[in-house]
Amino acid sequence: MVMKSVDLRSDTVTRPTDAMREAMGSAEVDDDVLGYDPTARRLEEEMAKMMGKEAALFVPSGTMGNLICVMVHCEVRGSEVILGDNSHIHVYENGGISTIGGVHPKTIKNEEDGTMDLAAIEAAIRDPKGSTFYPSTRLICLENTHANCGGRCLSAEYTDRVGDIAKRHGLKLHIDGARLFNASIALGVPVHRLVKAADSVSVCLSKGLGAPIGSVIVGSQSFIEKAKTLRKTLGGGMRQIGVLCAAALVALQENLPKLQFDHKKAKLLAEGLNQLKGIRVDVAAVETNMIFMDMEDGSRLTAEKLSKSLTEYGILVIPANSSRIRMVIHHQITTSDVHYTLSCVQQAVQTIREPSRN
Ligand SMILES: Cc1ncc(COP(=O)(O)O)c(C=O)c1O
Numbered sequence: 001m002v003m004k005s006v007d008l009r010s011d012t013v014t015r016p017t018d019a020m021r022e023a024m025g026s027a028e029v030d031d032d033v034l035g036y037d038p039t040a041r042r043l044e045e046e047m048a049k050m051m052g053k054e055a056a057l058f059v060p061s062g063t064m065g066n067l068i069c070v071m072v073h074c075e076v077r078g079s080e081v082i083l084g085d086n087s088h089i090h091v092y093e094n095g096g097i098s099t100i101g102g103v104h105p106k107t108i109k110n111e112e113d114g115t116m117d118l119a120a121i122e123a124a125i126r127d128p129k130g131s132t133f134y135p136s137t138r139l140i141c142l143e144n145t146h147a148n149c150g151g152r153c154l155s156a157e158y159t160d161r162v163g164d165i166a167k168r169h170g171l172k173l174h175i176d177g178a179r180l181f182n183a184s185i186a187l188g189v190p191v192h193r194l195v196k197a198a199d200s201v202s203v204c205l206s207k208g209l210g211a212p213i214g215s216v217i218v219g220s221q222s223f224i225e226k227a228k229t230l231r232k233t234l235g236g237g238m239r240q241i242g243v244l245c246a247a248a249l250v251a252l253q254e255n256l257p258k259l260q261f262d263h264k265k266a267k268l269l270a271e272g273l274n275q276l277k278g279i280r281v282d283v284a285a286v287e288t289n290m291i292f293m294d295m296e297d298g299s300r301l302t303a304e305k306l307s308k309s310l311t312e313y314g315i316l317v318i319p320a321n322s323s324r325i326r327m328v329i330h331h332q333i334t335t336s337d338v339h340y341t342l343s344c345v346q347q348a349v350q351t352i353r354e355p356s357r358n
């Protein structure tokens with residue numbers, strides 16, 4: 001019997017707030033292909049300033065933001081990018097950097113904390129003398145926070161060290177910062193400091209910030225000019241985008257301060273889940289808004305069975321694998337939703353583990 005609906009599938013599931021809808025309805029707009037949409041300009045200028053970069057560009061999605069950044073950095077045929085084997089760009093973007101961008105991926109193992117071993121990064125850089133046979137390394141990509149590592153944060157110091165490697169070898173550094181604001185709030189470090197070493201960053205407005213659509217990429221003025229042309233080539237040149245950017249401006253104002261509460265609710269949920277028999281959660285690894293709930297061997301639990309059972313209570317989650325469920329907190333999840341979820345998981349686990357008792 002569904003008592004209420006709690007959508008923990010992702011922080012991409014939020015609905016625009018009334019304030020966002022109002023701003024969208026009254027947004028000042030113009031054709032952003034023929035000129036500049038004034039509201040888009042405002043958002044882009046605000047984001048460039050926050051990130052400490054020269055310029056910014058609104059793009060329809062984080063996937064397109066990453067693709068554009070990789071393609072601009074790797075515009076020479078035979079380019080190679082070093083990135084994590086568990087990175088969103090490598091796992092969830094349909095191989096776009098290769099199939100569309102013609103860029104060769106060189107993956108390195110992501111550590112549990114979302115980093116890549118620094119020595120392994122340096123060892124993966126191609127020797128320019130081998131260019132007869134090998135692709136040429138041109139870019140290193142990081143992801144902060146790291147989604148497939150459970151929303152783990154990369155420190156500014158680690159990012160700087162990767163930036164030093166890139167500079168030493170004449171490479172560029174891109175950060176997939178889909179949830180960069182979550183990292184900033186969790187670490188207590190301003191976003192511009194987290195990305196100081198980066199040549200480009202893609203930041204999602206449509207995740208924890210709760211905007212309905214879009215991402216923003218930032219970089220140098222010349223980089224963004226190339227990115228704008230490529231956005232058009234990829235079909236991302238849009239007209240009165242102020243309607244979308246107005247919602248993003250509201251999201252920055254209203255929801256950025258709320259991210260800290262998302263993290264607190266994630267911790268509360270993680271601690272409660274970890275008390276349940278048959279369930280294990282690495283509570284210390286819950287640094288931001290994501291929780292990985294693992295089913296213990298011999299518990300009779302599987303991610304498929306448990307997620308299906310939770311649906312009957314109105315709890316929506318996505319299995320990460322056969323014995324792991326991912327839960328993502330966002331600003332439209334209340335503390336009461338967290339307590340309801342805990343109670344439903346407890347009942348669902350008991351029903352699966354001890355069917356005879358029910
Ligand atoms: C880490 C990360 N990067 C990029 C993306 C892509 O963003 P979009 O879904 O807007 O394409 C996502 C998820 O959506 C993500 O989790």
Ligand SMILES: C[C@@H](O)[C@H](N)C(=O)O
Binds near residue numbers: 147
């Ligand atoms: C699944 C993935 O593409 C999305 N970014 C999410 O974290 O929900």
